[in-house]
Amino acid sequence: MLAIELYKLFKQRQIYYTFLGTIFLVVILIIVAKSGANLELQLQTGSTIDLRPLINAYFVMGFTLTIGMPFLLPLFVSLNTSNIFTREFAEGTIKTYLVRIGGRKRIFIAKVIVNIVITSLLLLFTGIISFSLGALFFGTETRTFISPLLPIPIPFSWEDNFLPAYFYSCVCLITVASLSVLWSVTSNSTGETLLKTLSTVILLNVLSNIQRIKPFLFTSYLDIWSKAWSDPIPWAELNRSSLILLLHSLGFIVLAYLFFAKKDVTC
Amino acid sequence: MYGTGEPVIQTFGLTKNFKGKLAVENLSLTVYRGDIYAFLGQNGAGKSTTIKMLLGLLYPTQGYAKVLYAKVPGELSKVLPKIGVVTESPAFYPYLTGEENLRIYAKLLGIRSEKKIRDVLSKVNLLGVKQKFSEYSQGMKQRLALALALLNDPELLILDEPTNGLDPQGMYEIKNMIKDLNREGVTIFLSSHLLSEVQEMATRVGVIHRGRLIAEGSVDELLTFGDRLTLMASPRELVLNVLKENSMVKGFNEDGDKFLVYVDKEHISRLNRELVNAGIDVFALIPVRSTLEDFFISITGENNYASNRTLQTL
Ligand SMILES: Nc1ncnc2c1ncn2[C@@H]1O[C@H](COP(=O)(O)OP(=O)(O)O)[C@@H](O)[C@H]1O
Ligand SMILES: [Mg+2]
Numbered sequence: 001m002l003a004i005e006l007y008k009l010f011k012q013r014q015i016y017y018t019f020l021g022t023i024f025l026v027v028i029l030i031i032v033a034k035s036g037a038n039l040e041l042q043l044q045t046g047s048t049i050d051l052r053p054l055i056n057a058y059f060v061m062g063f064t065l066t067i068g069m070p071f072l073l074p075l076f077v078s079l080n081t082s083n084i085f086t087r088e089f090a091e092g093t094i095k096t097y098l099v100r101i102g103g104r105k106r107i108f109i110a111k112v113i114v115n116i117v118i119t120s121l122l123l124l125f126t127g128i129i130s131f132s133l134g135a136l137f138f139g140t141e142t143r144t145f146i147s148p149l150l151p152i153p154i155p156f157s158w159e160d161n162f163l164p165a166y167f168y169s170c171v172c173l174i175t176v177a178s179l180s181v182l183w184s185v186t187s188n189s190t191g192e193t194l195l196k197t198l199s200t201v202i203l204l205n206v207l208s209n210i211q212r213i214k215p216f217l218f219t220s221y222l223d224i225w226s227k228a229w230s231d232p233i234p235w236a237e238l239n240r241s242s243l244i245l246l247l248h249s250l251g252f253i254v255l256a257y258l259f260f261a262k263k264d265v266t267c
Numbered sequence: 268m269y270g271t272g273e274p275v276i277q278t279f280g281l282t283k284n285f286k287g288k289l290a291v292e293n294l295s296l297t298v299y300r301g302d303i304y305a306f307l308g309q310n311g312a313g314k315s316t317t318i319k320m321l322l323g324l325l326y327p328t329q330g331y332a333k334v335l336y337a338k339v340p341g342e343l344s345k346v347l348p349k350i351g352v353v354t355e356s357p358a359f360y361p362y363l364t365g366e367e368n369l370r371i372y373a374k375l376l377g378i379r380s381e382k383k384i385r386d387v388l389s390k391v392n393l394l395g396v397k398q399k400f401s402e403y404s405q406g407m408k409q410r411l412a413l414a415l416a417l418l419n420d421p422e423l424l425i426l427d428e429p430t431n432g433l434d435p436q437g438m439y440e441i442k443n444m445i446k447d448l449n450r451e452g453v454t455i456f457l458s459s460h461l462l463s464e465v466q467e468m469a470t471r472v473g474v475i476h477r478g479r480l481i482a483e484g485s486v487d488e489l490l491t492f493g494d495r496l497t498l499m500a501s502p503r504e505l506v507l508n509v510l511k512e513n514s515m516v517k518g519f520n521e522d523g524d525k526f527l528v529y530v531d532k533e534h535i536s537r538l539n540r541e542l543v544n545a546g547i548d549v550f551a552l553i554p555v556r557s558t559l560e561d562f563f564i565s566i567t568g569e570n571n572y573a574s575n576r577t578l579q580t581l
Contacts, residue, residue, distance in 0.1 A: 001375065004375065007371070008363075091361060092358030093359060095354055096359060099324065099352040100352065101347065102323070264324070264325045266324075267356075
């Protein structure tokens with residue numbers, strides 16, 4: 001079952017677009033970095049530091065998250081989810097499955113797992129591609145990293161910065177993917193799923209400007225990955241936020257299942 | 268093959284309300300093992316809605332169904348391996364070929380043999396077709412759906428307008444296949460809006476009209492509702508007078524130079540006498556067996572089938 005869901009996934013051309021999309025993102029980033037835009041830092045003393053010599057593969061890898069996480073990566077994730085779920089409703093194939101094999105729970109669980117797998121793969125791919133392209137163009141010699149938040153060079157390590165950053169990004173994206181699953185089973189076209197997911201995230205982000213409700217919105221935690229570059233790294237807070245995100249994901253999935261189990265398949 | 272006493276599909280007061288639109292209302296029907304049960308009704312009558320409820324795709328607003336003794340939808344998965352289904356507008360993964368689509372389902376059904384896949388594909392003339400499903404014609408889609416339905420040697424076939432979109436040759440082949448399968452013991456439940464299409468093969472018929480089952484029985488039972496005569500006689504005015512006045516005549520239509528007259532068998536010779544006594548020349552008075560269309564028209568009082576009928580006589 002799982003193997004078949006994976007097989008179907010990788011037979012869909014649309015899936016590869018999201019992977020191509022991340023390559024595109026990295027390439028653009030490199031072009032911008034090569035052109036040296038905005039990389040001269042004005043200090044209070046009036047002197048400037050040219051950051052360009054500090055650019056390296058690590059910078060590209062970190063900055064890809066900075067650029068990708070607010071919008072593009074959630075978009076890609078949501079695109080994949082809607083190809084996994086909504087497409088089956090839109091094209092009626094879920095009906096064929098249900099009358100031939102049957103069992104709504106089984107196919108739902110398989111799809112949720114595949115969805116998590118592809119989300120993680122996408123992020124892993126993003127990391128690998130940004131690091132390798134970065135290495136190709138800028139090398140890996142300089143052992144400093146320019147924080148994506150404050151463009152100042154800071155020391156870094158794989159274990160403390162990069163792996164956690166990508167790990168927590170993955171948690172964030174899985175939450176987006178789960179939200180997308182919820183919208184998927186209530187939409188009839190892939191575009192609808194995409195729109196609903198992104199609007200939810202964006203609207204909640206706007207709402208989180210009201211400080212009083214901010215802690216209660218899951219979107220407030222979608223930037224936790226960037227804290228992996230704080231000094232010191234707030235591990236306790238990171239883990240608490242991740243837990244909140246994962247609980248939200250679980251909630252979205254359970255809700256989606258309840259919807260799906262009772263849904264009239266009208267296609 | 269005629270149905271035996273064992274019910275394989277039963278519905279009990281099945282009702283579906285689509286947000287205020289009553290698509291199926293209190294529908295109770297029974298299909299017996301061995302039947303070719305034709306589920307007849309006009310477009311929009313509620314056939315597909317009923318079938319989707321039988322298959323657990325739609326949840327009934329009221330009532331329930333049993334398929335092979337399994338209560339739907341809860342226990343349906345258990346009996347699905349014994350059922351083959353062709354839904355309306357068959358859907359397969361468009362980015363795969365027909366064969367790849369079947370292979371997915373074969374794996375899920377636990378069918379190991381590639382030969383089985385080739386067998387069903389060749390049965391529906393799709394063996395060796397390398398196109399992706401998205402490039403299939405309507406007829407090919409319909410045939411692939413049938414291949415999938417046959418993949419597990421089902422004992423019950425549920426077909427929603429299986430000849431939809433097929434050319435006459437394709438229709439003929441599917442009909443023959445259905446008859447052959449039934450001869451081998453497969454129970455068939457098929458819906459159609461073309462009465463003549465199923466008349467010669469159906470053993471039992473259920474007629475659905477505006478969501479309600481308005482008749483159910485064997486073809487023979489349903490067709491003895493009256494007898495039809497083709498009458499050729501003149502002059503026209505006098506003939507019309509007699510047909511209008513005579514109490515034996517249950518109804519009539521004028522059809523070119525002929526009249527179609529509905530009258531009980533035992534009254535035929537008396538009608539003939541009275542026509543002659545009225546000074547009418549009777550050239551021909553030929554009993555015609557009623558068709559399901561006549562039945563349908565007589566029972567619903569609607570004659571919406573005229574256009575279909577001309578199509579069917581092609
Ligand atoms: N998903 C739906 N939502 C609302 N109305 C529907 C839906 N599906 C079918 N209907 C309505 O229910 C009636 C029966 O439709 P259907 O079962 O498809 O008829 P048939 O298969 O006999 O042509 C029609 O009037 C149709 O418009
Ligand atoms: Mg229909």
